[in-house]
Amino acid sequence: MGEKGGPVYKGLGKVPDWALFLFAVLIYAFLYAPILVLMLFSFNSSKSTQVWTGFSTKWYGELLRDETVLAAFKISIIVGVSATAIATVIGTLTALALSRY
């Protein structure tokens, strides 16, 4: 908007563009910070989620060795795929009925 010599429409009401941009950056930081923190601490060498003791991939190794975790993963995938399949079939049929009749 405005690049082609027309009037310039800036901001949201009285809020200038840079403030809007800064606001958006802060919201994205808010959305991603907790996930990044968890990701970071998944590489922590100690069990702590508070203190950084060094980089390690040992928890990923433990995860792959743990039978319970692997079984849970398997169940999650089976449930997820089944739910998607059933919802797709029923949803498609219903959408067809709603749009055609």
Add this chain to the structure above:
Amino acid sequence: MGERTGRGWTLGLGGLLTPVTIWLGLFFLVPLLLILAYSFGTSGVYGGITLGFNPGNYLKVFDPLYLEIIVRTLVIAVTNTLLCLLLGYPLAYFIVFKGGSWKNILILLVMVPFWTSLLLRAYAWVVILSGNGIANRTLQFLGITDEPITLIFTPQAVTMGMVYSYLPFMVLPLYAALEKFDISLKEAAQDLGASRWHTFWRVTFPLSMPGVIAGSILVFIPSAGEFVIPDLLGGSRIVMTGNLIRTQFLQARDWAFGSALSVMLAILLLGAIMFYVRKVGAEKLEGV
């Protein structure tokens, strides 16, 4: 295909709608009726339930102890909805009107956190807000506080966790509504002498009202029934109706009271939504 009436038409419609009817009937309507029947039953001492007509469960809902929890639930849900709107609107506005060629990536970035488990995201906040967590360390490092302060297990922690979880539900409908907005309307308003402030409140905002309504409902309904976030971030101190219902079913084994609470919550939500749509809908029409 071409038939508009007759046997083939009926058969086709029936065939297409049979799966959804059976599914919703079995897994939505039957459980709902069951809850309604249970809510008038009497719970046995050792769990179990005797059906009948016992309005006592509903009277129990009005016990000040439980009323307080219901009022708190509504206050948290309304606060959450307003905060999501307050934070989500400028963001959606920024993405649509200032995003340029980044628009699709920016809206995708709003959705990505939502792909990770809700439980995981709530736990992340437990880690951050706990006594010795990153938030407290940062506050002490900056010299704002001298010792760890209580951040978790407060109403603010619960509200923040809810805003965090439900923000995408608000941004997406707002994005969809603003996306459809015809920029030339804004130009017309300003050509006719409206200030930017005026243009926003009299043109852009009223036209985005469908997004505001859809987003508010999408945030309000699930946040009023929320029990995971208050459980993790509120501990035993911030009990919401969802937690109370779960306790009644799983720990107290008072299915009758749990059902009555569920029915009351559903009625309250339905009432709130109808009131909201009527109120906001009417104002929207006046604004146009």
